[in-house]
Amino acid sequence: MPRPIRRCLLLLLLLAATPAPAEDTVMLDAVRDFLTAEAAPLGDEVSVTLYPPAAHFPTCQQPAPFLRNTSRAPLGRLSVGIRCGGDDARTRYLQAEVSVIGRYPVTAHAIAAGAVLTRDDLEQRRGELDRLPRRALRSVEAIVGQQARRSLAAGRVIQAHQLRAPRLVERGDRVTLEAKGQGFRIMRQAEALGSGGRGEEIRVRLDDRRILEGRIIGPRRLAVTG
Structure with missing residues (x-):
C-alpha cells in the first residue's frame, strides 16, 4: 500500500479512537441510558451505539433525550433529540443504533x-x-x-x-343493518355489496334499492354510518 494512503488510514483510525470531550460525556451517558430503558421491554439484551456529531457544541446542561419518531419501536438506526437546559435551550440531534436480542x-x-x-x-x-x-x-x-x-x-x-381481520361479511351476503339512537333501534335486512372484517365499512343495498354504508360489528351485522 502506498505510504500516503497508509498515513491517511492511520489518521482516520486515530480520529475515530479519540474519546468524546469530557463535557459531552454527561449528554452521551444520558442518551445511552434513555435508549437502553426504552428498548429494555423489547428483549433481554440491549446494546446501544452512539454516533456523536463531528461539530463541537457548547456543553449541554441537564440533557433530556427524546425520540423523534415515537410511532416505531426503538430498534436499529434512529435519530435521538436532546433538549438542553440552562442558558443553552437549543435542541440537538445525534444518530444511534440500538440492537436487541x-x-x-x-x-x-x-x-x-x-x-x-x-x-x-x-x-x-x-x-x-x-x-x-x-x-x-x-x-x-x-x-x-x-x-x-x-x-x-x-x-x-x-x-x-x-x-x-377475519371476514365477517362476504359480498352478496344477506346482512342485518342496525340504526340506533336515543330511545329507538331499527333493524333492516340488506345485501352486502362488499366484503370485510370487524370495524370495516362497506356499502349495502336495501330491499327498496337504496344504497347505504355500514360498519361491520359482527357476523353479517352492520351499524349504519351514514
Missing part, C-alpha cells in the same frame, strides 16, 4: 391463505429483533385471531401486511 413468533408450519391463526400455528425464536423486517409482528397477541391474506411458509416471520 429477544424472542419473536414465526409460523410453526405452512399456513394456507384465508386461515385464521391460532397459538398452535406459532412458535418462538430468539434473535436480533433489529434484524427483522420493519413491519414484523413481534407479539403473539397481534397475530392470533387474524386471517392470512396469502399462504405463508413454515418458519417465517409474519409481517403486518400479510394479515387482516
Whole structure:
C-alpha cells in the first residue's frame, strides 16, 4: 500500500479512537441510558451505539433525550433529540443504533391463505429483533385471531401486511343493518355489496334499492354510518 494512503488510514483510525470531550460525556451517558430503558421491554439484551456529531457544541446542561419518531419501536438506526437546559435551550440531534436480542413468533408450519391463526400455528425464536423486517409482528397477541391474506411458509416471520381481520361479511351476503339512537333501534335486512372484517365499512343495498354504508360489528351485522 502506498505510504500516503497508509498515513491517511492511520489518521482516520486515530480520529475515530479519540474519546468524546469530557463535557459531552454527561449528554452521551444520558442518551445511552434513555435508549437502553426504552428498548429494555423489547428483549433481554440491549446494546446501544452512539454516533456523536463531528461539530463541537457548547456543553449541554441537564440533557433530556427524546425520540423523534415515537410511532416505531426503538430498534436499529434512529435519530435521538436532546433538549438542553440552562442558558443553552437549543435542541440537538445525534444518530444511534440500538440492537436487541429477544424472542419473536414465526409460523410453526405452512399456513394456507384465508386461515385464521391460532397459538398452535406459532412458535418462538430468539434473535436480533433489529434484524427483522420493519413491519414484523413481534407479539403473539397481534397475530392470533387474524386471517392470512396469502399462504405463508413454515418458519417465517409474519409481517403486518400479510394479515387482516377475519371476514365477517362476504359480498352478496344477506346482512342485518342496525340504526340506533336515543330511545329507538331499527333493524333492516340488506345485501352486502362488499366484503370485510370487524370495524370495516362497506356499502349495502336495501330491499327498496337504496344504497347505504355500514360498519361491520359482527357476523353479517352492520351499524349504519351514514
